[in-house]
Amino acid sequence: SEKSLKPFFYYQYPIFLATHNHIKKMKELYGFDFFDDVIDHSYDNESNQKIRFNSIMNEIKRINDNKDFFIEFYKNNKNRFQKNFEIVKNLAKINDDYYFFKNI
Numbered sequence: 001s002e003k004s005l006k007p008f009f010y011y012q013y014p015i016f017l018a019t020h021n022h023i024k025k026m027k028e029l030y031g032f033d034f035f036d037d038v039i040d041h042s043y044d045n046e047s048n049q050k051i052r053f054n055s056i057m058n059e060i061k062r063i064n065d066n067k068d069f070f071i072e073f074y075k076n077n078k079n080r081f082q083k084n085f086e087i088v089k090n091l092a093k094i095n096d097d098y099y100f101f102k103n104i
Contacts, residue, residue, distance in 0.1 A: 005091070008032055008084035013039060013063070013070070017056055020047045030087055033080050038073055039063070 004026060007014040014034050016022050023044040026032055034041055040062075043055035063070055074081070 005088050009088045011078075011081040011085060013074075014084075015039065015041075015056065015060065015063075016044075017053065020044060020049075020052060030091065032084050032087060035077075035080070038070070 004016065004018070004022070006012075014023075014032070021044060023034055023041050027034065040059050043052050043059065046052040046055060
């Protein structure tokens with residue numbers, strides 16, 4: 001849904017509380033950079049929703065405990081966030097769902 005595009009549009013780190021393989025599918029469809037070099041998205045492979053939820057919470061805690069690193073990483077990698085933004089911006093031009101709803 002459009003909610004999955006928001007972190008890329010707003011230059012945020014992407015972490016999703018969603019069904020398993022959500023990130024995998026988004027990578028395949030859109031080619032977003034999920035910052036796998038600094039964020040552990042292994043929770044995406046977990047089919048058990050309780051385990052996936054706990055894994056996500058643990059990753060958010062790890063990020064929170066390392067705020068300085070993530071702030072500095074953000075400053076040094078603005079181009080990667082910008083590239084994700086450009087992907088979202090271009091989706092509006094070619095998104096079949098957009099045209100489907102527009103023509104209703």
